[in-house]
Amino acid sequence: MPYSLFIADLHLDVRRPALIEAFEAFLRTEARGAEVLYILGDLFEVWIGDDNRAEGLHGALAALQALTQKGTPVRFLHGNRDFLVGSTFARRTGVELMPQRQVIDLYGTPTLVEHGDLLCTDDVAYQRYRRRIRHPLSLLALRILPRFIRERMARDLRELSAQEMAGKSTEIMDVNAETVRQVMREAEVRQLIHGHTHRPNVHRFELDGAPAVRVVLGDWYEQESWLVADSEGLHVVSQRT
Numbered sequence: 001m002p003y004s005l006f007i008a009d010l011h012l013d014v015r016r017p018a019l020i021e022a023f024e025a026f027l028r029t030e031a032r033g034a035e036v037l038y039i040l041g042d043l044f045e046v047w048i049g050d051d052n053r054a055e056g057l058h059g060a061l062a063a064l065q066a067l068t069q070k071g072t073p074v075r076f077l078h079g080n081r082d083f084l085v086g087s088t089f090a091r092r093t094g095v096e097l098m099p100q101r102q103v104i105d106l107y108g109t110p111t112l113v114e115h116g117d118l119l120c121t122d123d124v125a126y127q128r129y130r131r132r133i134r135h136p137l138s139l140l141a142l143r144i145l146p147r148f149i150r151e152r153m154a155r156d157l158r159e160l161s162a163q164e165m166a167g168k169s170t171e172i173m174d175v176n177a178e179t180v181r182q183v184m185r186e187a188e189v190r191q192l193i194h195g196h197t198h199r200p201n202v203h204r205f206e207l208d209g210a211p212a213v214r215v216v217l218g219d220w221y222e223q224e225s226w227l228v229a230d231s232e233g234l235h236v237v238s239q240r241t
């Protein structure tokens with residue numbers, strides 16, 4: 001039976017080589033049989049631009065390229081860590097870049113896919129920061145900054161975000177239920193798939209009198225986790241590494 005796969009929040013990082021190997025193995029096995037592999041953001045712990053050193057990641061990039069060359073389409077949308085993934089990366093790996101929010105046809109069910117950070121509207125400070133940093137002018141400025149400056153900024157940001165996270169309540173860092181409803185209504189879908197919050201789950205609820213589902217993809221910090229979708233439905237797979 002034809003199937004599509006969804007992953008997010010792998011946070012690939014040179015400091016975690018076992019994780020990178022697990023991802024490469026996933027690309028060589030499960031992903032090989034998929035009709036489409038969707039990567040819904042934060043594939044990389046940090047990506048300061050397509051000219052980065054991609055230290056420790058060359059094998060993973062080669063495995064992505066091998067997968068697309070063998071005919072499995074891979075579609076990627078940006079997370080908050082890797083929003084500087086650009087057209088050079090796409091060309092090199094054969095991965096297609098998607099808009100930040102998109103309705104796809106998933107075996108007859110219109111399905112909204114996104115990273116998930118846009119749904120966390122209780123975190124007002126983050127949303128303000130996001131609007132600023134993802135503004136086209138900021139992105140342009142970031143792309144022309146010398147690499148050593150971007151490397152330094154990434155280090156500072158990482159420290160800052162660790163400090164900020166420590167001071168934020170868990171509710172603030174989860175999605176806002178009303179935002180979810182509103183976004184699904186606007187997109188005219190009853191199925192939403194996203195990552196970002198690292199709280200893998202399948203939430204079933206009622207939206208304007210009809211059943212709706214929101215799937216939260218798992219991160220790869222302590223397990224491998226992916227979602228299989230086929231004409232019979234959705235199926236979460238999770239295994240310890």
Ligand code: MN
Pocket residue numbers: 041042079080081115117195196197
């Ligand atoms: Mn994220």
